[in-house]
Amino acid sequence: MATQKKVDVVTVGAGWTASMLAWKFTEAGMNVVSIEQGPGRWSNPGFAHNHDALRYHARHAMMVNLRKETWTWRPTPDVPSLPMRQYGSFNPGQGLGGAAVHWTAQLWRFAPDDFRVRSHLIERYGEAKLPEGNRIQDWPVSFDDLEPHYDAFEQDIGASGQAGNLRGDLIEGGNPFEGPRSNPYPNPPMAHNVPAQMFRDVTQEMGYHPFPYPSGIASRAFVDRFGNARAACIYCGFCTRYGCEVDAKSSPLTTHLPVALRTGRYDVRTRSRVLRVELDGSGHATGLTYVDEDGVEQFQPADIVVLSGFTLTNVRMMLLSRNDAHPDGIGNDRGLVGKNYTYQHFTGPWRGYFPGRRFHLYMGNGVVMNAIYDFYGDNFDHSDLDFVGGAQIFSSPGERDPETSAGNFPIGDDAKTWGQEWKDSLRDQWNSYLDINMEAESLPYEDQFLDLDPNYTASDGQPLLRLTFDWHDNDTNMWRFIAQRCTEILEAMGPEVAETPTDLDPYTIHAYQSTHPTGGAIMGTDPSNSVTNSFGQVWDTPNLFVTGAALFPQNPAANPTGTVAALAYRTGDAIVQRYLKDQRALLG
Amino acid sequence: DALRIEVHAHQWWWEVRYPDQGDGGVTAFTTANEIHIPTGEEVHIDLTSEDVIHSLWVPQLSGKMDLVPGKTNTMYLEATEDGTYQGMCAEFCGLQHARMRFLVVAHPRADFDAWAAAQAEPAGPPSEADGADEGELLRGQQVFLGAACVYCHTIEGTSASGTVGPDLTHLGSRATLAGGTIENTPANLAQWVANPPSIKPGTQMPPTSLSGDALNALLAYLESLE
Numbered sequence: 001m002a003t004q005k006k007v008d009v010v011t012v013g014a015g016w017t018a019s020m021l022a023w024k025f026t027e028a029g030m031n032v033v034s035i036e037q038g039p040g041r042w043s044n045p046g047f048a049h050n051h052d053a054l055r056y057h058a059r060h061a062m063m064v065n066l067r068k069e070t071w072t073w074r075p076t077p078d079v080p081s082l083p084m085r086q087y088g089s090f091n092p093g094q095g096l097g098g099a100a101v102h103w104t105a106q107l108w109r110f111a112p113d114d115f116r117v118r119s120h121l122i123e124r125y126g127e128a129k130l131p132e133g134n135r136i137q138d139w140p141v142s143f144d145d146l147e148p149h150y151d152a153f154e155q156d157i158g159a160s161g162q163a164g165n166l167r168g169d170l171i172e173g174g175n176p177f178e179g180p181r182s183n184p185y186p187n188p189p190m191a192h193n194v195p196a197q198m199f200r201d202v203t204q205e206m207g208y209h210p211f212p213y214p215s216g217i218a219s220r221a222f223v224d225r226f227g228n229a230r231a232a233c234i235y236c237g238f239c240t241r242y243g244c245e246v247d248a249k250s251s252p253l254t255t256h257l258p259v260a261l262r263t264g265r266y267d268v269r270t271r272s273r274v275l276r277v278e279l280d281g282s283g284h285a286t287g288l289t290y291v292d293e294d295g296v297e298q299f300q301p302a303d304i305v306v307l308s309g310f311t312l313t314n315v316r317m318m319l320l321s322r323n324d325a326h327p328d329g330i331g332n333d334r335g336l337v338g339k340n341y342t343y344q345h346f347t348g349p350w351r352g353y354f355p356g357r358r359f360h361l362y363m364g365n366g367v368v369m370n371a372i373y374d375f376y377g378d379n380f381d382h383s384d385l386d387f388v389g390g391a392q393i394f395s396s397p398g399e400r401d402p403e404t405s406a407g408n409f410p411i412g413d414d415a416k417t418w419g420q421e422w423k424d425s426l427r428d429q430w431n432s433y434l435d436i437n438m439e440a441e442s443l444p445y446e447d448q449f450l451d452l453d454p455n456y457t458a459s460d461g462q463p464l465l466r467l468t469f470d471w472h473d474n475d476t477n478m479w480r481f482i483a484q485r486c487t488e489i490l491e492a493m494g495p496e497v498a499e500t501p502t503d504l505d506p507y508t509i510h511a512y513q514s515t516h517p518t519g520g521a522i523m524g525t526d527p528s529n530s531v532t533n534s535f536g537q538v539w540d541t542p543n544l545f546v547t548g549a550a551l552f553p554q555n556p557a558a559n560p561t562g563t564v565a566a567l568a569y570r571t572g573d574a575i576v577q578r579y580l581k582d583q584r585a586l587l588g
Numbered sequence: 589d590a591l592r593i594e595v596h597a598h599q600w601w602w603e604v605r606y607p608d609q610g611d612g613g614v615t616a617f618t619t620a621n622e623i624h625i626p627t628g629e630e631v632h633i634d635l636t637s638e639d640v641i642h643s644l645w646v647p648q649l650s651g652k653m654d655l656v657p658g659k660t661n662t663m664y665l666e667a668t669e670d671g672t673y674q675g676m677c678a679e680f681c682g683l684q685h686a687r688m689r690f691l692v693v694a695h696p697r698a699d700f701d702a703w704a705a706a707q708a709e710p711a712g713p714p715s716e717a718d719g720a721d722e723g724e725l726l727r728g729q730q731v732f733l734g735a736a737c738v739y740c741h742t743i744e745g746t747s748a749s750g751t752v753g754p755d756l757t758h759l760g761s762r763a764t765l766a767g768g769t770i771e772n773t774p775a776n777l778a779q780w781v782a783n784p785p786s787i788k789p790g791t792q793m794p795p796t797s798l799s800g801d802a803l804n805a806l807l808a809y810l811e812s813l814e
Binding site: 043044045050086220221222227228229230231232236244245247248254 | 739743
């Protein structure tokens with residue numbers, strides 16, 4: 001094994017948090033290396049003419065190759081775990097820029113109470129209201145701590161949306177439940193399709209507060225803070241799981257990565273897989289061992305190591321990296337790595353068929369919707385309800401590609417799924433139905449966790465990560481309540497045929513839900529309740545930082561990327577401004 | 589060593605690529621419908637096609653050589669005198685075969701080098717030049733980036749990197765439009781951008797719904813791309 005020249009910082013993967021940190025660090029004169037398992041590709045020519053739904057959507061061309069690494073799963077600790085051999089509940093990406101290249105670009109800030117779920121619920125309903133066996137915990141940061149970083153990120157990438165709360169003033173047309181923001185969005189909301197307008201009209205009449213879905217896609221041409229003249233979205237309809245060929249969808253490739261690379265102090269080694277973090281006798285991280293693109297094992301030493309891969313990758317790395325100082329893995333001296341794993345549930349959609357109307361949902365992207373937060377979190381009174389938490393409800397995305405959308409016909413009961421009848425329904429209904437969707441939070445429990453699988457290994461010979469996860473009663477009860485609300489909204493639109501899901505599907509790792517697994521290396525106020533501090537700095541290994549959703553104590557009903565970015569911005573600034581002056585000290 | 593150029597034919601325009609010559613000279617750039625060469629030097633051209641069989645013919649300078657999809661043909665070209673030479677497609681290639689023209693421009697070597705150096709520069713941020721209004725040029729760039737133009741066209745120096753249609757980075761420096769068939773004047777550019785099928789029925793470039801100030805700003809921006 002060869003040892004590379006030492007650098008200031010080495011990161012797992014060249015995804016968005018690695019790119020953001022590389023940008024901040026190289027600007028401060030530091031040298032950074034990222035070890036990225038996927039290929040290096042740029043929008044041009046990598047994403048030109050990429051509207052191939054079979055390749056990118058059905059066959060997951062931009063995702064981790066499951067033959068090299070996958071995840072095992074069991075619903076409860078008393079049954080055996082098995083590997084996920086085909087995608088899958090989540091779609092982890094790889095390659096230069098990571099999954100942020102092919103994300104849907106749904107860009108949220110978490111709400112103020114999302115950071116103090118435990119305290120808030122106990123204040124309002126008493127501790128008995130919390131579900132049995134839960135591990136709900138307050139975050140060690142508040143919305144106010146993160147607001148400047150949310151704002152900086154949104155301004156940097158040109159986020160598109162409608163502010164609902166500007167410094168305390170509620171703004172008509174925005175989300176009245178959001179935390180106060182210091183600045184409006186840099187770009188206006190995306191264009192909306194007809195179902196979005198119908199959703200808005202109906203929900204307003206019902207007394208709810210619809211607002212445009214916040215987006216990481218440029219809704220108009222603009223010049224970003226890096227001086228790039230950025231193009232606007234052309235609503236091509238091939239967005240989630242695809243790289244954007246016109247660079248309207250913000251990603252590391254259009255933002256931080258080129259800037260960092262231009263300094264000459266950032267090196268990304270692609271097609272190279274990290275095996276583990278190396279530790280010294282005192283328990284500090286010394287660098288990353290990886291296998292390069294020629295299959296040769298290399299060691300990259302660095303003063304600071306950042307676990308900036310996908311949530312599940314980061315947790316696995318911590319568990320695999322052991323020595324006498326940390327016999328159970330980095331950060332795991334108190335057995336907290338892998339805890340507070342959680343997710344979200346999405347069972348749906350509600351579909352309505354409107355004969356004769358044409359919705360053209362093949363045009364658009366994944367953020368052309370209106371949404372309501374009236375049933376999100378604790379925005380509604382749960383005193384007489386048998387669950388806590390809630391969901392966002394939103395209208396139809398505009399990504400209906402011909403290959404993957406032909407499978408769910410006809411709409412409604414009693415209809416044949418083969419033959420002439422099926423063909424007729426496909427022709428009549430495909431362009432004339434809309435859907436209503438929910439994204440619901442799912443809380444952490446003692447019997448939901450991540451650890452290393454005892455039986456299955458990856459192609460690197462090391463154990464796979466095992467997920468122990470299933471829904472609990474709180475999920476089922478919440479789903480049923482939200483389902484009623486979705487049904488009401490759909491029926492208020494007056495479709496000729498309404499199709500409503502009957503119950504929350506049991507969790508299975510094979511059906512896609514979302515790529516929002518969170519937890520496993522959570523942040524907290526002290527080592528007794530967490531693996532890292534609020535900067536993602538591992539308590540017992542202070543020169544190792546974790547980024548991404550592994551840090552979340554629990555996951556609200558909103559997509560993680562905005563918060564992942566805000567936390568990474570905050571961590572990057574803290575490292576540059578304070579950590580460098582006193583390396584290996586814990587940031588306060 | 590002979591200057592190497594690559595010509596890649598499309599229905600119904602000519603993509604002209606100048607790869608890195610590797611001698612510290614010409615650095616890579618792409619243009620369309622104009623092939624510039626240094627007078628008195630033999631130039632090596634690799635010929636390929638995006639779609640159907642076309643044929644490159646500069647009657648005053650060369651015979652015809654086909655551009656065949658899936659194959660690379662080679663030809664040599666030399667102009668003994670400075671000047672502009674007419675070229676055309678010489679193999680029926682579809683509806684607008686007759687409007688698939690190009691120019692070969694032969695300059696003294698020093699002038700050629702200056703032209704190539706300018707072509708290799710990305711388009712800078714819009715600025716005052718020849719009395720143009722910087723604000724209007726910036727608006728024009730925004731119109732370009734905000735309309736679907738980016739899907740098909742490249743302007744180096746912006747995020748537009750579409751490859752379906754011609755590279756527009758130095759559109760203002762070209763003598764013709766629409767596959768070498770109309771003079772590059774503001775009036776012609778306006779008609780071409782607003783309604784390409786009115787000039788070349790069957791062209792892949794669709795009409796635009798831009799009008800008024802937005803269209804004028806766009807045109808000003810495009811003409812400024814010297």
